[in-house]
Amino acid sequence: MEHSTARQNAINAITSWSTKGHRPNLKEKHKPLRELYASNVFNEEVMRTRLPDHVFKALRNTIKKGAPLDPTVADIVATAMREWAMERGATHYTHWFQPMTGLTAEKHDSFLAPNDGGQAISEFRGSELVRGEPDASSFPSGGIRATFEARGYTAWDPTSPAFILENPNGITLCIPTAFCSWTGEALDKKTPLLRSMDALSNQALRVLKLFGSKASRVHTTAGPEQEYFLIDKNFYYARPDLINAGRTLFGAKPPKGQEMEDHYFGSIPERVLACMLETETELYKLGVPVKTRHNEVAPSQYEIAPIFENANVATDHNMLVMETMKRIADRYGLQLLLHEKPFAGVNGSGKHLNWSMSDDLGNNLLKPGDTPHDNAQFLVYLAAVLRAVAKHGDLLRVAIAYAGNDHRLGANEAPPAIISVFLGDMLQDIVDQIEKGGAKSTKTGGTMTVGVSVLPTLPRDPGDRNRTSPFAFTGNKFEFRAVGSSQSISGPNIVLNTIVAESLDEIATVLEKGVAAGKDLNSEIQALLPKLIAESKQVIFNGDNYTEAWHSEAEKRGLPNRRSTIDSLPDLISPKSIALFGKYGVLSEREVHSRYEILLENYKKTVNIESQLTIQIAKRMILPASLRYQSEVAQAIANLKATGAAVPKTQSALLSELVTTIEELETAIDVLEEVSEHHVDGDSLSHAKYSHDKIIPAMNAVRTAGDKLEGLVADDLWPLPTYQEMLFIK
Numbered sequence: 001m002e003h004s005t006a007r008q009n010a011i012n013a014i015t016s017w018s019t020k021g022h023r024p025n026l027k028e029k030h031k032p033l034r035e036l037y038a039s040n041v042f043n044e045e046v047m048r049t050r051l052p053d054h055v056f057k058a059l060r061n062t063i064k065k066g067a068p069l070d071p072t073v074a075d076i077v078a079t080a081m082r083e084w085a086m087e088r089g090a091t092h093y094t095h096w097f098q099p100m101t102g103l104t105a106e107k108h109d110s111f112l113a114p115n116d117g118g119q120a121i122s123e124f125r126g127s128e129l130v131r132g133e134p135d136a137s138s139f140p141s142g143g144i145r146a147t148f149e150a151r152g153y154t155a156w157d158p159t160s161p162a163f164i165l166e167n168p169n170g171i172t173l174c175i176p177t178a179f180c181s182w183t184g185e186a187l188d189k190k191t192p193l194l195r196s197m198d199a200l201s202n203q204a205l206r207v208l209k210l211f212g213s214k215a216s217r218v219h220t221t222a223g224p225e226q227e228y229f230l231i232d233k234n235f236y237y238a239r240p241d242l243i244n245a246g247r248t249l250f251g252a253k254p255p256k257g258q259e260m261e262d263h264y265f266g267s268i269p270e271r272v273l274a275c276m277l278e279t280e281t282e283l284y285k286l287g288v289p290v291k292t293r294h295n296e297v298a299p300s301q302y303e304i305a306p307i308f309e310n311a312n313v314a315t316d317h318n319m320l321v322m323e324t325m326k327r328i329a330d331r332y333g334l335q336l337l338l339h340e341k342p343f344a345g346v347n348g349s350g351k352h353l354n355w356s357m358s359d360d361l362g363n364n365l366l367k368p369g370d371t372p373h374d375n376a377q378f379l380v381y382l383a384a385v386l387r388a389v390a391k392h393g394d395l396l397r398v399a400i401a402y403a404g405n406d407h408r409l410g411a412n413e414a415p416p417a418i419i420s421v422f423l424g425d426m427l428q429d430i431v432d433q434i435e436k437g438g439a440k441s442t443k444t445g446g447t448m449t450v451g452v453s454v455l456p457t458l459p460r461d462p463g464d465r466n467r468t469s470p471f472a473f474t475g476n477k478f479e480f481r482a483v484g485s486s487q488s489i490s491g492p493n494i495v496l497n498t499i500v501a502e503s504l505d506e507i508a509t510v511l512e513k514g515v516a517a518g519k520d521l522n523s524e525i526q527a528l529l530p531k532l533i534a535e536s537k538q539v540i541f542n543g544d545n546y547t548e549a550w551h552s553e554a555e556k557r558g559l560p561n562r563r564s565t566i567d568s569l570p571d572l573i574s575p576k577s578i579a580l581f582g583k584y585g586v587l588s589e590r591e592v593h594s595r596y597e598i599l600l601e602n603y604k605k606t607v608n609i610e611s612q613l614t615i616q617i618a619k620r621m622i623l624p625a626s627l628r629y630q631s632e633v634a635q636a637i638a639n640l641k642a643t644g645a646a647v648p649k650t651q652s653a654l655l656s657e658l659v660t661t662i663e664e665l666e667t668a669i670d671v672l673e674e675v676s677e678h679h680v681d682g683d684s685l686s687h688a689k690y691s692h693d694k695i696i697p698a699m700n701a702v703r704t705a706g707d708k709l710e711g712l713v714a715d716d717l718w719p720l721p722t723y724q725e726m727l728f729i730k
Contacts, residue, residue, distance in 0.1 A: 074126030142594025223308025
């Protein structure tokens with residue numbers, strides 16, 4: 001079968017691809033993992049050996065307990081960090097930060113500085129470690145900074161270790177930093193995350209103190225399971241929509257998709273596995289605790305998952321995971337796709353965020369233990385999370401609201417936009433009994449006999465998993481499954497930390513008051529828990545979240561159902577939201593509004609880019625190919641008529657369908673051009689709402705006609721790589 005030139009060249013390049021000449025000679029491949037792990041990280045072990053004891057203890061106190069950083073240690077740390085980095089070949093350093101673009105940013109400075117003798121010396125002072133000054137004018141600020149107000153500051157985050165970024169032609173020391181404006185307002189995703197972690201720690205410690213704990217710090221932990229697609233770069237370069245939008249704006253459903261369920265956990269293709277292995281090697285060197293890799297449900301879809309760690313470090317590490325995967329994939333002729341829905345009709349990609357709380361003594365506060373009904377401390381923290389989600393489900397929805405995730409949420413493979421909590425059989429039984437005034441449960445995990453004599457008796461968990469739930473308890477943590485694959489986990493972490501901090505604050509206030517009055521703590525807990533459960537039970541749902549019946553039930557329960565980003569974003573600037581973030585010092589009212597404006601602007605720009613691409617591809621690629629084929633069919637019919645032969649009805653019908661569908665495409669293009677050029681009056685929400693209500697439906701109409709033509713036009717004329725080619729030719 002012949003194809004259009006671009007498609008055929010892509011297929012030829014892919015089918016002739018060989019690992020020979022593409023497999024890098026990794027110098028680390030024979031090293032034990034224990035030697036490789038964190039070898040490019042200025043971590044606690046390195047600091048212990050390179051810093052004076054008093055400096056190391058002061059810095060460790062900041063990292064572990066959140067103590068203020070002593071400015072006098074900065075010069076000593078900077079010197080040790082520079083020497084360590086230069087021993088590994090580093091010539092430059094950068095303050096590595098996370099602006100509101102959703103990506104990372106860096107400005108490289110050389111360690112070399114000229115001296116009076118006309119030569120150069122290596123130099124890196126404490127002031128350069130602690131503070132940088134990148135231009136802030138071109139980063140999104142949501143109105144906090146005018147374009148001409150350019151001054152911005154990066155501030156060293158000592159709680160996230162510096163690391164070495166290797167490049168074939170040079171090595172750079174990367175220093176994780178916060179990013180703020182000259183006025184001190186947060187322009188990034190790290191600053192409010194650190195604030196929210198402080199807020200939660202302060203409130204969680206109040207509760208721990210009541211239980212007699214000696215802990216001095218509580219930190220949230222996170223472990224994002226990262227889903228992604230890998231396709232051949234030749235296909236990628238032949239798809240303008242993938243290059244510019246990250247998703248296919250056209251593409252007919254292939255004869256085979258994922259319905260055979262043969263890709264999930266299947267054998268990993270050799271080229272993909274080679275790419276994964278090198279990616280993991282690079283991540284190990286950066287101290288990223290990646291643990292799991294496997295095929296995901298959709299063809300050409302995969303997952304990488306780490307062990308969960310401090311939420312701030314986990315957020316930095318997840319940004320490194322995405323950047324590293326993209327960089328390494330290129331070496332294997334592959335393109336990483338992180339869009340939530342790069343291919344219509346098959347599973348999209350999420351980033352399941354496993355979230356919990358741990359104290360500085362190593363105790364997971366959401367670990368039920370063997371008898372959770374007797375574990376009062378666990379039940380208090382569980383109730384705090386339930387109450388937080390019940391009260392602020394709208395903010396959790398805001399935390400995962402953006403254009404890309406709108407294509408995924410509510411589809412068959414993703415939870416709906418309704419935020420609910422899955423607890424499982426045993427915890428549900430305990431919660432039900434707490435509400436009735438007790439806390440005993442006979443439900444346990446027990447064992448499971450498979451019925452094959454050679455197989456061992458298996459331990460069984462006390463509850464099943466629910467893959468349809470957006471927020472599910474999974475043993476000793478909650479899994480926030482609605483997070484999108486391309487987004488930073490900072491936003492969801494900020495919301496979770498802040499809303500749980502509020503719940504713990506209110507719980508601690510009630511319990512402290514009772515204990516101060518001479519009442520027994522356990523009696524106070526037994527009186528409080530039923531009230532908390534009664535206030536929160538509407539958000540608990542252990543059934544199938546995909547069904548329409550649940551949508552009806554959720555409405556009866558009064559749970560918000562924000563179906564789109566445009567429906568959700570106004571909740572961010574509600575009086576309730578502004579008061580919450582302000583009370584705990586996470587975001588000021590001005591900072592909240594800035595993020596609202598940035599999110600709306602991002603939504604509008606995303607839709608605008610996609611609409612222009614849709615018009616371009618339809619007019620310059622699909623329409624010309626369709627007209628050529630229409631001409632060929634018309635000429636074939638004319639030739640038959642010229643010979644006096646009868647024209648088969650099927651050929652006449654084909655020509656008629658082509659003419660009609662091409663006309664539908666042209667009409668849809670005209671409508672999309674008209675609505676895209678229309679000027680909208682009003683505020684940012686009005687502009688974004690217009691994009692949602694007018695432009696997206698017009699885009700969908702163009703796609704419908706274009707995808708129909710893909711099924712009609714001769715294969716050798718069709719210009720775009722098809723779904724079956726991109727997903728199955730590796």
